[in-house]
Structure formats: structure tokens, C-alpha cells
Amino acid sequence: MAELQVQVLTPAKVVVKTTAQLVELPGALGYMGILPGHTRMISELAAGTMTLGSGQEQQVYFISGGYVDVNQDHVTVLADVVERPLDIDVKRAEDAKARALSRFVDSSGVDIARAQAALLRAERRLALATTRLGA
Amino acid sequence: MPSLKDIRRRIGSVKNTQKITRAMKLVAAAKFARASASVVASRPYGEAFDAMVGHLVAAAGEDVSSPLLVENPEARALVVVLSTDRGFCGGLNTNLFKQTVQFINKKKAAGVAVEVLPWGRRARQFGAKNAYTLQGGREKVLEKPNYEQAKELAGELVKHFAGSGYDRVYLGFVEFKSAMSQAPKFIQVLPVGNLKKATSGAELADANILVEPGIKQILDGVLKREVASLVFRSMLEGAASEHGARMTAMDSATNNANEVLRRMKIQYNRARQAAITKELIEITSGAQAI
Numbered sequence: 001m002a003e004l005q006v007q008v009l010t011p012a013k014v015v016v017k018t019t020a021q022l023v024e025l026p027g028a029l030g031y032m033g034i035l036p037g038h039t040r041m042i043s044e045l046a047a048g049t050m051t052l053g054s055g056q057e058q059q060v061y062f063i064s065g066g067y068v069d070v071n072q073d074h075v076t077v078l079a080d081v082v083e084r085p086l087d088i089d090v091k092r093a094e095d096a097k098a099r100a101l102s103r104f105v106d107s108s109g110v111d112i113a114r115a116q117a118a119l120l121r122a123e124r125r126l127a128l129a130t131t132r133l134g135a
Numbered sequence: 136m137p138s139l140k141d142i143r144r145r146i147g148s149v150k151n152t153q154k155i156t157r158a159m160k161l162v163a164a165a166k167f168a169r170a171s172a173s174v175v176a177s178r179p180y181g182e183a184f185d186a187m188v189g190h191l192v193a194a195a196g197e198d199v200s201s202p203l204l205v206e207n208p209e210a211r212a213l214v215v216v217l218s219t220d221r222g223f224c225g226g227l228n229t230n231l232f233k234q235t236v237q238f239i240n241k242k243k244a245a246g247v248a249v250e251v252l253p254w255g256r257r258a259r260q261f262g263a264k265n266a267y268t269l270q271g272g273r274e275k276v277l278e279k280p281n282y283e284q285a286k287e288l289a290g291e292l293v294k295h296f297a298g299s300g301y302d303r304v305y306l307g308f309v310e311f312k313s314a315m316s317q318a319p320k321f322i323q324v325l326p327v328g329n330l331k332k333a334t335s336g337a338e339l340a341d342a343n344i345l346v347e348p349g350i351k352q353i354l355d356g357v358l359k360r361e362v363a364s365l366v367f368r369s370m371l372e373g374a375a376s377e378h379g380a381r382m383t384a385m386d387s388a389t390n391n392a393n394e395v396l397r398r399m400k401i402q403y404n405r406a407r408q409a410a411i412t413k414e415l416i417e418i419t420s421g422a423q424a425i
Contacts, residue, residue: 007179007183009179009183010180011363012173012176012180012281012282013177013180014176014180028347028348029348039345040344040345041344041345041346041347042187042191042194042344042345042346042353043345043348044353066360067360069186069190071190076183078183078184080282
């Protein structure tokens with residue numbers, strides 16, 4: 001059975017290089033699942049949870065946004081930041097969230113789109129960190 | 136002939152200098168190991184990103200444009216010079232600046248107005264000394280290269296390109312080849328142009344790419360990130376070159392100090408022997424006089 005060759009890269013390093021049956025990614029238009037035989041695709045990614053594989057061998061990561069390039073069962077994820085749930089700094093994410101929220105209160109001269117992106121990043125980070133702690 | 140005391144003092148001072156150069160070499164070696172590992176670790180992303188941008192630009196074809204792809208006739212150019220902050224790294228910066236002068240002169244000969252944006256303290260001094268038109272500048276770029284900073288710097292370049300009327304933005308940095316060899320290199324950062332050629336031909340055939348949310352929406356973002364990726368890679372290369380060059384420079388300084396010490400010890404021993412002989416002559420001639 002065909003498998004996806006998955007590469008997760010950040011500017012600083014190769015995060016993971018593996019094979020998987022399924023890759024779930026936070027696309028800019030919503031979460032999407034990629035299976036072997038996927039059409040040639042390039043998509044923007046939002047901040048969120050990336051899941052490689054399913055069942056026992058499932059690996060979960062937080063990614064801060066970036067792009068994915070799907071080419072003949074080769075999935076290349078190009079993200080700015082990739083973190084494993086255990087590495088997420090909850091305190092920092094909470095601070096970031098508070099900061100982003102405060103920008104909406106006093107919104108003079110603030111880049112709203114940027115603040116929204118920052119808020120989304122912080123919330124998704126926190127969501128992933130807390131589900132992991134709960135499990 | 137210098138006295139014994141003078142020579143002894145000079146030997147002490149050379150030994151102290153040698154201690155410093157040896158320590159600097161060790162520090163540079165440790166930093167170099169880290170920096171060169173970062174360069175290697177960053178390559179897959181750079182290559183994959185270049186490939187993706189190539190596919191995207193090819194898929195976009197003629198009907199999509201971005202302000203970052205516009206190729207105007209070259210009348211005004213910005214040359215970014217990425218140098219170290221500190222010296223003690225052999226001819227690293229000197230070579231870079233020499234090449235920069237050549238690069239700029241060539242552009243000027245072609246009728247291009249050139250302005251310089253120095254990144255790094257040495258580049259600033261260089262720019263001021265040569266009376267180039269400077270565009271601000273900053274220091275400590277190579278100290279701790281990180282992607283966040285690269286993004287910020289890339290944003291600056293994009294602003295210069297899109298807003299300040301430059302037709303080309305070049306980046307000069309020192310490419311890292313090995314600990315022993317580094318070579319200055321100039322790349323065109325903006326407009327993002329070199330990618331189109333790389334993907335013509337066979338690649339164009341499978342230009343049927345599904346792009347989400349849409350090529351028009353993401354092209355600008357992708358190109359901005361491509362610039363950031365270029366800047367980031369140049370920073371890593373520059374940092375690795377700096378530490379590599381400092382390591383070799385300090386190593387040869389330590390060896391040179393050994394050579395100087397050897398010669399001074401011979402001189403010291405000669406002076407000592409001369410003093411002993413002189414004393415003996417005095418004693419024997421004194422004894423004869425009695």
C-alpha cells in the first residue's frame with residue numbers, strides 16, 4: 001500500500017522525516033487530511049495542530065503556519081515553528097494571548113490582521129497543550 | 136642590546152597575548168561547530184522552499200503578478216553588506232569589502248545609482264569610510280542568527296524595494312565553504328527573479344497545481360517568506376564564516392606567538408650568556424690587577 005513520504009522542515013532544521021498513511025494539517029481554509037494519491041497541491045497553512053499517521057503511531061505537533069507542498073505522495077511541510085505538545089511553553093502562550101487581546105481593546109494604530117493571527121496562534125497552542133496534559 | 140629585564144618583560148607580554156589568542160580560538164571553535172551545523176540543518180528547508188516557489192511561479196504563469204516580481208530597468212540599486220561586528224577574523228571583512236567595491240563600481244559603470252545598507256558594525260565603518268550613500272544600517276546581525284530577526288530584516292528589504300524606489304536589492308555576504316575557506320558572494324534578493332528560469336521546461340508541464348486558498352492570495356506571502364529564507368540563510372552562512380575565519384586566524388596567531396617566543400628566548404639566552412661572560416672578565420681582570 002502506498003505511503004506518504006512526509007518531511008517537516010523549519011528554517012532552522014529538519015524536524016521529522018517519516019512515512020505515514022495520513023497527514024492532517026491546519027489549512028488556511030480549515031483542517032484537511034492528506035492521503036496517498038493526493039493531487040498535486042500547494043496550500044497555505046494556519047496555526048494549529050498537525051497530525052502524522054493514525055492510531056498507535058500517531059504523532060502530534062503544533063505548527064505556527066507556513067506552507068505545504070504535496071507532490072506525488074511526497075508531503076513537504078514548510079513551517080516557521082514546529083513544537084511538540086510537551087515543549088509548548090504554556091506561560092508564554094498565555095502571555096501572548098493576553099497581549100493579543102489587549103491589542104483589540106486599544107486598537108488605535110494596531111495591525112488587526114496581525115493581532116488576530118497572534119491570537120489564533122496562542123489559542124491553538126494552548127488548546128493543544130492542555131489536551132495533551134489532560135490525556 | 137636590550138637588557139635581560141626588557142626581554143623577560145617582552146616574553147611575558149607575548150605569552151599573555153598567546154593565552155588570549157588561544158582562548159579566542161577555542162571559543163571560536165565551539166561557536167563554529169554550532170554555526171556550521173546550523174548551516175547544514177537549514178539547507179533542506181531552503182531547497183524545498185525554493186522548489187515550491189519555483190513550482191508556484193511556474194503555475195502562476197503570466198496572468199499573476201506580484202510587486203515582488205516586478206523587473207524594472209535597473210536605475211537604482213540597494214546593496215546590503217552583511218559583515219561581522221568584531222575583527223580578529225583575518226581577511227574576512229576586508230575581502231568582502233574589496234569585492235563590494237568592485238561590485239558597486241561595476242554597477243556604477245553601467246549607470247546605476249548605488250546605495251549601501253550596512254548590516255554589521257564593520258560594514259558601517261566601511262560604508263562611512265568610502266562615502267557611499269547609506270541607508271540606515273544596523274549592528275549585531277550575525278551575533279545570534281534567528282529566523283524571527285531574518286523575517287524582520289527581510290521585511291525591511293521588501294519595504295525598501297516596494298516603497299523607496301529601488302529597482303534591485305542585492306545582498307553581499309561571505310559564503311561558508313569550510314573552516315578554512317570562505318568566499319564573498321552577491322545575490323539578488325529582489326525582485327525574486329532567479330526562480331523562474333529554474334523551473335522552465337519540463338516543470339512547466341505539470342503546472343496543474345491545486346493552490347489553496349488561491350495563488351493570488353498566497354503568492355505575496357510566499358515571496359516574502361522566500362526573501363526571509365534567503366536572508367536567514369545568508370546570516371547563517373555569514374556567522375559560520377565569521378567563526379571559521381576567526382578560528383583559523385587565532386590559530387595562526389597562536390602559532391606565530393610561538394615563533395616569536397622561540398626567537399626571543401634565543402635572544403634572552405644570548406644576553407644572559409653575554410652578561411655572565413662580562414662578569415667573568417671583570418672578576419678575572421680584577422683578580423689580575425691585585
